[in-house]
Amino acid sequence: xxxKQDLLDCHKRIAPFVHNTPVLTSRLIDEKVNxxxxxxxxxxxxxxxxxxxxxxxAILQLSEEQKKSGVVTHSSGNFAQALSLAAQNVGVTAxxxxxxxxxxxxxxxxxxxxGKIYExxxxxxxxxxxxxDIAARTGATFVHPSNDNNVILGQGTAALELLENLPDLDFIxxxxxxxxxxAGSALSVKYFTHNCKVYGAEPFEADDAYRSLQSGAIxxxxxxxxxxxxxxxxxxxxxxxxxLELVSGIVRITEDEIVAAMKLxxxxxxxxxxxxxxxxxxxxxxxxxxQPGVFQNKKIGIIISGGNVDLSKLPF
Numbered sequence: 001x002x003x004k005q006d007l008l009d010c011h012k013r014i015a016p017f018v019h020n021t022p023v024l025t026s027r028l029i030d031e032k033v034n035x036x037x038x039x040x041x042x043x044x045x046x047x048x049x050x051x052x053x054x055x056x057x058a059i060l061q062l063s064e065e066q067k068k069s070g071v072v073t074h075s076s077g078n079f080a081q082a083l084s085l086a087a088q089n090v091g092v093t094a095x096x097x098x099x100x101x102x103x104x105x106x107x108x109x110x111x112x113x114x115g116k117i118y119e120x121x122x123x124x125x126x127x128x129x130x131x132x133d134i135a136a137r138t139g140a141t142f143v144h145p146s147n148d149n150n151v152i153l154g155q156g157t158a159a160l161e162l163l164e165n166l167p168d169l170d171f172i173x174x175x176x177x178x179x180x181x182x183a184g185s186a187l188s189v190k191y192f193t194h195n196c197k198v199y200g201a202e203p204f205e206a207d208d209a210y211r212s213l214q215s216g217a218i219x220x221x222x223x224x225x226x227x228x229x230x231x232x233x234x235x236x237x238x239x240x241x242x243x244l245e246l247v248s249g250i251v252r253i254t255e256d257e258i259v260a261a262m263k264l265x266x267x268x269x270x271x272x273x274x275x276x277x278x279x280x281x282x283x284x285x286x287x288x289x290x291q292p293g294v295f296q297n298k299k300i301g302i303i304i305s306g307g308n309v310d311l312s313k314l315p316f
């Protein structure tokens with residue numbers, strides 16, 4: 001398993017290229033869940049999401065020869081932006097495979113960061129097939145958005161920073177899509193706390209991680225009809241063993257609950273979060289409502305994963 005020193009080395013390596021994002025609180029949300037809630041606001045991160053952390057670490061670990069040939073990935077948006085910006089920072093070409101259903105705002109950002117976009121059908125198979133073809137034609141190194149050890153370590157630094165500020169957290173909640181963030185966060189919790197538990201949150205419409213924890217094997221989704229476009233991907237063989245060992249559970253959320261949580265944060269905290277982040281807020285609200293007192297006198301960390309929203313398609 002990836003080590004504590006791996007995490008510390010990664011954090012030091014990427015520090016010049018990423019923001020140590022703020023931690024915010026909300027008196028209203030504290031009252032709703034009867035606990036102290038701390039939001040690690042990666043919506044204020046470069047490229048608008050935590051994914052610049054893993055992307056930067058992956059690119060900085062490439063050899064000089066690999067950098068000359070560029071990198072390729074597939075992503076619905078946030079990792080696409082992150083890898084494009086990370087590559088631009090060090091003068092590397094980024095080839096980005098995006099589903100044709102990806103939000104236009106994310107495509108625009110990828111182009112602004114210098115990424116070369118290739119569109120495909122919105123399936124895991126189509127994404128990977130086109131990325132493999134680009135890698136074969138250009139010699140670019142494939143960087144998986146979530147199932148890559150360097151990426152997992154990078155994503156874990158958000159929780160590491162949160163725990164540096166608040167070492168006595170009782171829970172950390174993360175959204176679950178491809179599994180890189182929750183795996184990295186779970187590693188940070190393992191190495192830098194004693195009693196903190198990690199929980200994931202995902203939509204009912206894309207609940208493969210919930211089912212994977214139940215079965216002990218990587219499950220897939222037959223459909224992913226969710227507003228949380230960043231959570232449509234599936235777990236991988238590098239992050240799943242970490243999740244299986246270190247994550248205490250996953251809470252499933254309805255589409256209405258996602259929208260309500262998103263609206264609550266926008267209105268009350270005055271910050272922009274995307275639906276994939278709202279899933280995690282909704283999970284904490286749901287747990288506290290289902291089991292009143294479950295969080296009493298506890299400290300909860302929530303990873304606000306990103307704030308990249310298509311303002312022309314708001315759900316409220």
